[in-house]
Amino acid sequence: MSTSKTAGAATATAVAPDVRPILSVRDLTIDYLGEPRQPALVQDVSFDVLPGRSVALIGESGCGKTITSLAVLGLLPARMRVAGGSIVLDGVDVLQASERTLRDLRGRTVGAIFQEPMSSLNPTMPVGDQIGEARWLHLGESRRAARAKAVELLDRVGIPNAARRARAYPHELSGGMQQRVMIASAIACEPAMLLADEPTTALDVTVQADILALLADLQRDLGLGILFVTHDLGVVAEFCADVVVMYAGHVVERAGTRALFAAPRHPYTAALLGAVPQAGQARTVLTTIPGRVPPSGAFPAGCRFRPRCAHAVATCAEPQHGGADGDHFTLCDRVAAGELTPRRRT
Amino acid sequence: MTTLSPAPVPVDRPVAASALPNRSPMRTAARAFFRSPAALSALAFLALLLFLAVAAPLVVPYDPAAQNLANRFSGPSAEHWLGTDEFGRDVLSRMMTAAQIALVAPLIAVGTAAVIGVPTALLAGLRRGAIDAVAGRLADAVMSLPALALAMAIIAILGPGLVNSMIAVGIAFAPSLFRVVRGAALATSRETFMESAESIGCTTRRMVWVHLLPNVAAPMLVQVTILMGVALLAEAGLSFIGLGVQPPDSSWGSMLADAYQNQFRDPFGAVAPGAALALTVLCFNVLGDTLRDVIAAGRRA
Amino acid sequence: MSLTLVVRRLAAGLVVLWIVSVMTFLMVRLIPGDPARTVAGEQATPELVEAVRAQLGLDQPLLTQYLRWLGGVLQGDLGMSLTSPRPVAQTILQAAPATLSITLVALVLAVVLGVTAGVVAGLRQGTWIDRVVSTLATLGIAMPGFWVAMLLISIFAMKLHLLPATGYAPFSEDPARWLQHVLLPGAALALATAAQIARQARGSVADVLAEPYVRTARARGASGSVLVRRHVLRNASIPVITVIGLQAGHLLGGVIIVETVAGMSGIGTLALRAVLDRDYTMIQGYVLFAAVVMVGINLVVDLAYQWVNPKVRAA
Numbered sequence: 001m002s003t004s005k006t007a008g009a010a011t012a013t014a015v016a017p018d019v020r021p022i023l024s025v026r027d028l029t030i031d032y033l034g035e036p037r038q039p040a041l042v043q044d045v046s047f048d049v050l051p052g053r054s055v056a057l058i059g060e061s062g063c064g065k066t067i068t069s070l071a072v073l074g075l076l077p078a079r080m081r082v083a084g085g086s087i088v089l090d091g092v093d094v095l096q097a098s099e100r101t102l103r104d105l106r107g108r109t110v111g112a113i114f115q116e117p118m119s120s121l122n123p124t125m126p127v128g129d130q131i132g133e134a135r136w137l138h139l140g141e142s143r144r145a146a147r148a149k150a151v152e153l154l155d156r157v158g159i160p161n162a163a164r165r166a167r168a169y170p171h172e173l174s175g176g177m178q179q180r181v182m183i184a185s186a187i188a189c190e191p192a193m194l195l196a197d198e199p200t201t202a203l204d205v206t207v208q209a210d211i212l213a214l215l216a217d218l219q220r221d222l223g224l225g226i227l228f229v230t231h232d233l234g235v236v237a238e239f240c241a242d243v244v245v246m247y248a249g250h251v252v253e254r255a256g257t258r259a260l261f262a263a264p265r266h267p268y269t270a271a272l273l274g275a276v277p278q279a280g281q282a283r284t285v286l287t288t289i290p291g292r293v294p295p296s297g298a299f300p301a302g303c304r305f306r307p308r309c310a311h312a313v314a315t316c317a318e319p320q321h322g323g324a325d326g327d328h329f330t331l332c333d334r335v336a337a338g339e340l341t342p343r344r345r346t
Numbered sequence: 347m348t349t350l351s352p353a354p355v356p357v358d359r360p361v362a363a364s365a366l367p368n369r370s371p372m373r374t375a376a377r378a379f380f381r382s383p384a385a386l387s388a389l390a391f392l393a394l395l396l397f398l399a400v401a402a403p404l405v406v407p408y409d410p411a412a413q414n415l416a417n418r419f420s421g422p423s424a425e426h427w428l429g430t431d432e433f434g435r436d437v438l439s440r441m442m443t444a445a446q447i448a449l450v451a452p453l454i455a456v457g458t459a460a461v462i463g464v465p466t467a468l469l470a471g472l473r474r475g476a477i478d479a480v481a482g483r484l485a486d487a488v489m490s491l492p493a494l495a496l497a498m499a500i501i502a503i504l505g506p507g508l509v510n511s512m513i514a515v516g517i518a519f520a521p522s523l524f525r526v527v528r529g530a531a532l533a534t535s536r537e538t539f540m541e542s543a544e545s546i547g548c549t550t551r552r553m554v555w556v557h558l559l560p561n562v563a564a565p566m567l568v569q570v571t572i573l574m575g576v577a578l579l580a581e582a583g584l585s586f587i588g589l590g591v592q593p594p595d596s597s598w599g600s601m602l603a604d605a606y607q608n609q610f611r612d613p614f615g616a617v618a619p620g621a622a623l624a625l626t627v628l629c630f631n632v633l634g635d636t637l638r639d640v641i642a643a644g645r646r647a
Numbered sequence: 648m649s650l651t652l653v654v655r656r657l658a659a660g661l662v663v664l665w666i667v668s669v670m671t672f673l674m675v676r677l678i679p680g681d682p683a684r685t686v687a688g689e690q691a692t693p694e695l696v697e698a699v700r701a702q703l704g705l706d707q708p709l710l711t712q713y714l715r716w717l718g719g720v721l722q723g724d725l726g727m728s729l730t731s732p733r734p735v736a737q738t739i740l741q742a743a744p745a746t747l748s749i750t751l752v753a754l755v756l757a758v759v760l761g762v763t764a765g766v767v768a769g770l771r772q773g774t775w776i777d778r779v780v781s782t783l784a785t786l787g788i789a790m791p792g793f794w795v796a797m798l799l800i801s802i803f804a805m806k807l808h809l810l811p812a813t814g815y816a817p818f819s820e821d822p823a824r825w826l827q828h829v830l831l832p833g834a835a836l837a838l839a840t841a842a843q844i845a846r847q848a849r850g851s852v853a854d855v856l857a858e859p860y861v862r863t864a865r866a867r868g869a870s871g872s873v874l875v876r877r878h879v880l881r882n883a884s885i886p887v888i889t890v891i892g893l894q895a896g897h898l899l900g901g902v903i904i905v906e907t908v909a910g911m912s913g914i915g916t917l918a919l920r921a922v923l924d925r926d927y928t929m930i931q932g933y934v935l936f937a938a939v940v941m942v943g944i945n946l947v948v949d950l951a952y953q954w955v956n957p958k959v960r961a962a
Contacts, residue, residue: 073866099870107868114866120859124881124957133877134867169957185867195866487666490945494900495918495937499671502922502930503678575789582791583904587919602794606908613801620794628789 020091021048022193022225023072023110027085030067030249032296034079039299041080042067042249047242049193052219054226056240056257058233058272062293064249065229069195072227073112074102090192107134111186115198117178121170127181128154128166134188153184157214176207183214190222197229212239233273237261245269248293248304250320255328265330268305270342303332311340375564375637375644385636388629395626398445408436410443411594419612428618431601432608437615440596441622447597448626451512451590452577456523456570458516463523464566468558470524471531478528485521493518494580501589508581508591515580519573526569527562534561568638575630582623598623656949660942667938668720672713674934675703675927686729686927702727703927725932730924735932739914743936745815746913748825750902752833757840757898758891764841765848769883770875772853780845787842793904796835800908803831813910832909836901840894847890851883858882885956892948899937 030042042064049055057065070076072087074094087094090109092101106112111134114120122130131153132146141149147166154162157180170178179199186194196215200208212235219226228240236243236257243260245253245268253266264270271289291308300306302317309316311334322329323336334340379385398405408426414434421429428437470478488496493515500514535558543557582599584590586606591597596604598619605615683700684691691699704712719726725735768780804812810831816824855861856879864878903915914933921929953959 075862075865103868103870105868106866112863112866114859114863116859120863122860122864122878122882124885124955125877130864130867133864133869137868137873171958182863185863188867483662483666487663487670489896490663490667490938490941491934492896492898492900492937492941494903495934498903498918498922499674499930499934502925502927503674506923579791583793583901586793586904587907587915589919589922599791602791602797606797609797609801609805613805616794616797616801620791620798623794624786624790627791628786631785631789 019050022051022090023049023227024088025068025072025085026087028068028071028082028087029084030064030071030076031081031083032079033081036297038297039301040083040249041296042071044085045244045246045249045251046085047244047251047254049225049227051192051225052223053242054219054228054240055242055244056236057227057229057244057246058231058236059246060231060293062248062295063246065231065246066197068246069112069197069227069229072195073106073110074099075106104138107186107191108138108189109191110193110195111188111191112195113179113182113186113197113199116202117175117182118170118202120182121178123170126167126169127173131166131181131185131188134185138189149188150184153188154181157181157184157187157218158210159184175203176210179203179207179211180214183211183218187218187222187224191224193225193227194219195227195229198231199228200235201230201232208235215239245272248299249296250304250331251329252305252331253329259328264342265325265328265335266305266332267309267311267335267340267342271308271310311342372644375640378640378643379636382636382640384632388632388636391625391629392633395445395449398442399449400446402442402445406436406439406442408439410435410439412436419608419615421614429612429615431604431615432611437601437618440601441598441618444597444601444619447508447581447591447595448578448622451508451581451597452574452630454509454512455516455519455577455580456573458513459519459523459573460570462517463520464527467524467527468531468562471528472535472553472558474532481524482528485524488518489521491518494583497580497584498589501584506589506592508585508595508597511584511590512577512581515577515584519577523566523569523573526565530562530565531558534558537561564637564641568634568641571630571634571637575627575634578623578627578630652953653950656946660946664938664942668717668935669713671931671934671938672716675931676705676709678927686925699729702729720935725935726928728921728926728929730921730926730929735928738917738929739932739936742912742914742917744817744913745829745911746902746906746915747940748815748818748829749832749836749906749909749911749913750898752826752829753836753840753898753902754891754895756834756837757844757894760837761841761844762848762887765845765850765887766852766880766883768845769849769852769856770879772856777849780849784842784845784849787838788846790838792836792839792901793908795838796832796905796908799831799835815909815911815913828909828911832902832905832911835908836898836905839901840898843894843897844887844890848883848887851886852879855879855883881955885952888948888952888955892945892952895941895944895948899940 025048026046028042028045029040032038032041045064045068047055047057057068059065067076067080071082072089072094074097076082082095085095089105092105092109094102094105097105121127128147128150131150132141132143135141135146135149136143151162151166154165159165159177159180165173165177170181173181182199194215199215200211203211215226216239218224226240228235230236240257243253243255243257244251245260245266247268253260253264253269255265260269261273264273268289289308294300294304294307300317301319303309303312303320306312306316313334315333318333320331320333321336322331322333324330330336332340335342412435414430417426417430417434418432419430420426420434423429426436426438428441431437431440466477466481470481496518497511497514500517501511504510504514543553548557581590581597582602585597585599586603588603591600593600601619602616602623605612605619608615678686681696683696683703683705686703687696687699700706704715707715716726723736725739727733728735728738764780764784768777771777800812803809810827815828818825860882861874861878864874869878902913903918906913906915907919914936918930918933920926921933
């Protein structure tokens with residue numbers, strides 16, 4: 001599915017310097033406003049999304065993936081604030097942009113699809129009107145033209161009987177069709193980038209595969225850069241060229257998908273991969289990660305994975321800087337110093 | 347629904363419950379309740395009313411029935427904080443004495459509603475079938491009438507008077523209590539533990555007492571508290587038009603009727619009894635709202 | 648909205664009316680002791696008691712009584728008043744305009760004020776305007792409508808002489824005077840209902856703003872009035888419409904007392920006199936009239952509900 005064999009790193013020193021990233025996130029830090037002051041919800045997160053390529057943002061729930069993606073859209077919840085770093089979307093600095101500029105970016109430059117298609121669609125509006133909305137908002141099309149285009153888009157995302165379905169309400173469609181509607185609405189203005197937040201999690205397994213195939217197809221056609229937020233490693237392996245692993249608001253590892261799956265460099269990634277059954281390797285022992293992601297108010301200092309890490313030592317309580325082996329970055333200082341080589345299975 | 351905006355829980359973040367020791371929903375709710383200043387103030391005011399209802403004869407500054415025709419409509423003064431009425435009676439003393447009716451009248455009404463509505467609702471929610479269908483239809487029909495209109499029709503049969511009028515109001519309120527309790531009972535009876543109770547041969551009576559009531563109690567308590575306020579408003583209205591409390595007794599509602607008769611001579615006579623009514627109803631509502639919120643929060647925690 | 652749905656709603660309303668008619672009919676038969684004697688009065692001669700008995704149809708079998716009575720009701724014949732030589736239906740229809748005028752004005756005021764205040768508060772959660780609306784709503788719900796009417800009349804009519812204190816002028820004769828007369832009692836009656844609507848509207852708007860589909864719409868570039876109009880208001884209106892329906896009974900009950908304060912002789916005055924005089928046919932007529940108005944309002948509310956909520960529409 002992914003076109004690249006040599007998974008290039010999505011860092012500032014990208015492999016192909018001639019290709020400008022459509023999205024560039026640098027040292028993004030997000031605070032939760034409120035007393036008492038909490039450690040940052042998201043800290044020093046950096047990654048790039050190149051046109052026509054997919055970047056996976058993975059991690060357990062509560063790791064800050066969704067918050068990061070909402071920040072890209074400039075849609076952080078009221079109690080959260082970007083405290084540092086930068087987000088550049090198609091050459092526009094999102095964090096400095098006016099509300100007007102952001103409004104023009106959303107739906108035009110970046111389309112978004114979310115986890116629960118049923119609750120992500122307005123229950124009192126025919127789906128065709130929801131798909132066409134971005135077109136008259138951004139392209140100045142008439143409502144009638146937008147409605148006609150919506151039928152075309154429904155057809156494009158593989159919904160049979162598009163003209164009739166455009167007049168349907170969300171509850172009249174199946175989950176898979178609802179997600180196709182969401183996709184049609186996200187690509188209505190042919191954006192350069194797609195933000196997909198757990199787009200297949202709420203769907204049946206067979207439907208998941210169809211949706212992924214559709215996304216891959218659209219990516220080829222439109223040259224979409226996709227930021228794929230997920231906790232599903234199978235989806236990552238199948239769909240994404242690059243992976244950004246987040247844990248408790250930190251990027252703990254960032255690499256090309258092949259490199260990461262072949263040799264994970266952070267103990268968290270290794271543990272995460274160890275918890276997934278491998279095809280063709282019967283009777284392997286699946287490991288679990290003890291404990292759970294701490295709530296945001298209770299992130300430990302230094303390495304945030306430390307309390308759950310099998311390899312933790314005293315120095316792990318210091319702020320971690322990590323290091324990169326080529327394009328393969330890890331936040332773990334011990335790994336970067338060569339003290340530790342995480343194994344996929346212990 | 348809260349009146350003030352609650353702090354939004356940040357997305358993608360588990361509620362920080364792990365820091366707290368495990369608590370039952372009831373205890374969590376009770377703690378939240380006693381941390382609400384509004385609810386505590388409301389409770390304090392209602393406690394004051396309860397005190398007056400019992401002890402008014404001992405603490406009133408004047409005999410509420412003592413007339414002094416030489417000192418009518420005196421207006422507020424050091425001797426008579428709220429002034430005197432058309433017969434020179436002390437308004438404050440009359441209001442303090444009427445506190446008893448302000449508590450007793452809603453209790454009669456809500457008690458009547460509970461006696462009619464709660465057993466029917468438990469049966470309907472538990473047994474469903476014909477009982478549920480008939481009771482539901484009757485409740486619909488009763489609720490399709492304005493409560494006050496139905497109460498007046500019943501008063502026409504029973505005759506005016508405080509107790510009769512409050513029984514009438516109670517009959518009119520029964521469906522709303524029925525619906526809340528039935529809904530909760532129905533939801534509870536579909537829970538797995540009710541099925542297991544039935545499968546090990548619990549009798550209906552035992553299921554109602556041991557399993558159903560505790561789960562139904564919380565929404566019922568909220569509804570009863572809100573209904574107390576509504577019943578007090580109904581009492582005031584009915585007493586105002588002469589169908590409720592009868593002379594020589596007086597309630598805040600009948601005092602408003604007196605004030606209405608004398609509004610040209612004493613334009614401010616209506617202020618104190620009306621404010622007392624509004625404040626009491628407000629307290630019942632605040633109490634009900636807070637209970638609803640803390641119970642919902644207790645369930646979530 | 649399909650026609651079958653309207654018909655089904657209408658049928659449900661008729662069933663409710665039928666049950667109310669049975670209740671109303673049985674009501675007179677529930678009077679303790681001999682209804683005819685009670686109605687005729689303690690000092691009545693046996694002949695008068697028998698005459699009343701015949702007039703009430705009490706000498707017939709119960710079913711015959713009911714069918715005869717229902718037949719009359721269906722033809723608009725609610726019988727004669729027991730205390731004055733007037734037909735009940737006509738008397739009620741004469742008194743109805745004043746009462747319905749106050750109710751209607753109150754309903755319109757309550758919806759306009761309540762929805763506006765609630766939506767503004769919901770869109771500006773946590774601001775001073777939200778706190779003011781929430782506080783006023785909490786207070787408004789607790790205030791007896793007739794007391795508010797007394798205060799409004801004593802301020803605006805008796806002190807400032809801006810509006811008439813009592814009386815009524817039919818709309819057909821002088822719309823301006825009609826409005827002057829019904830404005831104060833209508834506003835007083837509206838207060839509690841407006842407060843309830845405002846609370847619900849604020850809550851619904853707040854709930855809808857937190858819905859994922861609002862985030863989707865924002866992510867699509869919708870904002871400001873497009874977002875509010877197309878995505879927030881319609882969804883938020885669904886529970887508000889339910890509350891408006893529930894409040895209809897409150898308005899129709901409250902108007903009985905408010906019209907007394909406003910010195911209008913409407914249906915409330917009629918009903919009160921009937922209760923005190925034990926004029927049972929008049930009370931029957933009043934209850935039926937109230938039920939018809941309520942069923943009518945609820946029908947409109949139901950249809951509005953189905954119009955905004957496609958999930959119900961399809962069912």
